Amino acid sequence: MSCSGLVMLLVLWSAAIALAGNTLLPSPWSVAAAIAELAQKGFLVKHVVASLFRVTWGYLMAVVVGVPLGIFLGWRRRAEMALAPLLELLRPISPLAWIPIAILWFGVGDLAAIFIIFLASILPLILTAMNAVGSVTATHWNAGRNFGLSPVDLARKVLAPAILPQLIVGLRLTLGIAWLVVVAAEMIAVNSGLGFLIIDARNAGNRYDLVVAGMVLIGLIGVGLDSAMRRLERLPAASWGYQTPVEAEAA
Amino acid sequence: MSAAPRPPEVPRERRPVRIGRRLAVGALLWTAALTGAHMALNVDWSSIVNQRLPPSQRKLNVAYIPVTCHLACPVTDFISRYSLAGNLFIPRMFQGFPEIKEALISNRMQVGFMVAPMAIALRAQGVPIRIVYLGHRYGSAVVVQKDGPIQSVKDLRGRIIAIPSRFSDERLIVFKALKANGIPPGNVRLIEMAPPDVAGALAAKAIDAFSMGEPYPAQAEIGGFGRILFPAREYWPDYMSCVVVVRQDVIDTRPDAVQVLVDGIARSGLWLDEGKPHREHAADFVGRYYYRQPPALLRHALTMPLDRVTYTSLSPRKPDFDMVRDLMIETGVLDWKIPFSEYVDTRFADAAGRQTAWKYEPGSGKAE
Numbered sequence A: 001m002s003c004s005g006l007v008m009l010l011v012l013w014s015a016a017i018a019l020a021g022n023t024l025l026p027s028p029w030s031v032a033a034a035i036a037e038l039a040q041k042g043f044l045v046k047h048v049v050a051s052l053f054r055v056t057w058g059y060l061m062a063v064v065v066g067v068p069l070g071i072f073l074g075w076r077r078r079a080e081m082a083l084a085p086l087l088e089l090l091r092p093i094s095p096l097a098w099i100p101i102a103i104l105w106f107g108v109g110d111l112a113a114i115f116i117i118f119l120a121s122i123l124p125l126i127l128t129a130m131n132a133v134g135s136v137t138a139t140h141w142n143a144g145r146n147f148g149l150s151p152v153d154l155a156r157k158v159l160a161p162a163i164l165p166q167l168i169v170g171l172r173l174t175l176g177i178a179w180l181v182v183v184a185a186e187m188i189a190v191n192s193g194l195g196f197l198i199i200d201a202r203n204a205g206n207r208y209d210l211v212v213a214g215m216v217l218i219g220l221i222g223v224g225l226d227s228a229m230r231r232l233e234r235l236p237a238a239s240w241g242y243q244t245p246v247e248a249e250a251a
Numbered sequence B: 001m002s003a004a005p006r007p008p009e010v011p012r013e014r015r016p017v018r019i020g021r022r023l024a025v026g027a028l029l030w031t032a033a034l035t036g037a038h039m040a041l042n043v044d045w046s047s048i049v050n051q052r053l054p055p056s057q058r059k060l061n062v063a064y065i066p067v068t069c070h071l072a073c074p075v076t077d078f079i080s081r082y083s084l085a086g087n088l089f090i091p092r093m094f095q096g097f098p099e100i101k102e103a104l105i106s107n108r109m110q111v112g113f114m115v116a117p118m119a120i121a122l123r124a125q126g127v128p129i130r131i132v133y134l135g136h137r138y139g140s141a142v143v144v145q146k147d148g149p150i151q152s153v154k155d156l157r158g159r160i161i162a163i164p165s166r167f168s169d170e171r172l173i174v175f176k177a178l179k180a181n182g183i184p185p186g187n188v189r190l191i192e193m194a195p196p197d198v199a200g201a202l203a204a205k206a207i208d209a210f211s212m213g214e215p216y217p218a219q220a221e222i223g224g225f226g227r228i229l230f231p232a233r234e235y236w237p238d239y240m241s242c243v244v245v246v247r248q249d250v251i252d253t254r255p256d257a258v259q260v261l262v263d264g265i266a267r268s269g270l271w272l273d274e275g276k277p278h279r280e281h282a283a284d285f286v287g288r289y290y291y292r293q294p295p296a297l298l299r300h301a302l303t304m305p306l307d308r309v310t311y312t313s314l315s316p317r318k319p320d321f322d323m324v325r326d327l328m329i330e331t332g333v334l335d336w337k338i339p340f341s342e343y344v345d346t347r348f349a350d351a352a353g354r355q356t357a358w359k360y361e362p363g364s365g366k367a368e
Helices: A004-020 A028-041 A043-075 A077-090 A095-106 A110-134 A138-146 A151-180 A194-203 A208-233 A236-242 A245-250 B016-041 B045-052 B072-080 B097-105 B116-124 B169-180 B195-203 B216-223 B248-253 B255-272 B276-291 B295-303 B318-330 B347-352
Strands: B061-064 B090-093 B111-115 B129-134 B140-145 B160-163 B189-192 B209-213 B226-231 B242-247
Touching (some): A043 A077, A043 A110, A043 A151, A043 A208, A043 B016, A110 A151, A194 B195, B061 B072, B072 B090, B072 B255, B072 B276, B090 B276, B097 B111, B097 B116, B116 B242, B129 B255, B140 B216, B160 B169, B160 B195, B169 B209, B169 B318, B216 B226, B242 B248, B242 B255, B255 B347
Parallel strands (some): B061 B090, B061 B111, B160 B189, B160 B209
Antiparallel strands (some): B111 B242, B140 B209
8 A cells, every 4th residue: 555656656657758758758667777777887876875975974963063052052041042033044045045155165075065964954953952952841850950960960861851752853854854955965066976966967968867867766765764764763762752651651 | 868869760771871872873883884985986086185285286176067168178188198297187077157156266176167258257346367268169059949930030039048147158149149130139038047958948848949059959959859040150250158267376376287278278179170080089088978978969069060169269369358248248247348458368378379289099098
């Protein structure tokens, strides 16, 4: 059942191509052949590695900077009030708009692409962490304080378990965003990556099979990354916040 | 005084800190593996090594996009690799002119191939660059749908025409053609579009025509959906489009390196214009190793006929540039009469006039 939508898409796609008689748009089979061609020439691994490399670095740096910053802002209301307007101002700016600035600051290549992915990831992460801290109930804080916990222990034993579930959902959604901007990020004169594959295929004349192959690969890897992140949500530590007191008792 | 009650113990496997540690180690291993693979598969180490050399010994980074107007760049790189001196510069393929402009401004690239009006506009805005050589002559055309309603320039009235940039000679050629046929420029709609997209847009009838450099007119012809309405030379004898632009600080501090570059490009131009076998060989290696375009497409653009685009007589001439500058002012993309000597440095082209074609034959494996 889970594949029926996919099968339907493939059937509709093939039928539409056959009926349209358009020689520019590729059929699912020519896209599969294009992926096989990429694999055979060794480009598949090269492009996938390049995109994953840039997304990993951009995303992880955003996690390292954004999550602690978000937690700090959530914890310190004054800091949040001071910085929230700035964050709200930056949030709607598309990563694409940063491309010229990225080139001026970081030149052409991996660094600029990583910067674009970092920018796309950091704001949602800061906001997620801020909201997660904001949603920790006064009961939890008071309970921790009543037990005489130091600020460090309060962070480790009350804050971390309480915000983890929300944080992991935010991390998963943000990884999706990071992966989403890979095409835009790889427009910056890099010579590898799935985004580059799509842009480069446009140069190669009538190679829309390669364009769609790049799109399909981005989609497939996106699904893979998302399912890996979903496994994090099932970790016992991450499920704490979801449990009702009765479920927690039973566990 | 009684001690504070102890908080309830969280089972070990549920401790966030413990899980966090495992996740951090996993992320670290994943990042290290990807970084290693990326370094091995994708990183251009020659470029990195070059950047570590003292400035006086560095090879110049040259930006280009995959159009025949910039062909002399990859041809020079390819042939010079077979010469005793080795490659003369480090070529870097871009996807559009705005990125080349930004890379030049930020000194990531020291040299760039770009459309002449963009170079003039940048210099007029105070960006310290100079035009030192032309990239080609001819090689641009206005293309319409093959069986469409546009039969002559007069039929362009009210149509959508794609151009690569508002700062392009391809835009100016449309204005010249309209003017020659008594059509006010406001009667057509010009839209800027990335060159690789125009052939597909014409095939899908999203645009009525495009004015572009090769190989995109050739792509529309080969695809059977486009027809050349007129080549640029019909309204602009000695048409030129892309030029070689160098940062002023490089000209001032490393004139020898600039001369080596211009000499190499001049020699490649002479070699390309020596005949059809050289054009076909260039189509083959540039298509395969540089532009990643089908060699047949480039072969069509470079040989059907041979003078569709030419690579000799590339010294910048004042009358050509005065005309471009005046057209820019007339069409509203430049606001002052910047003198020729402000944006062109002719000494490198003058010295390159003594050069001869590369002595290189396909498959010989050596060049001099």
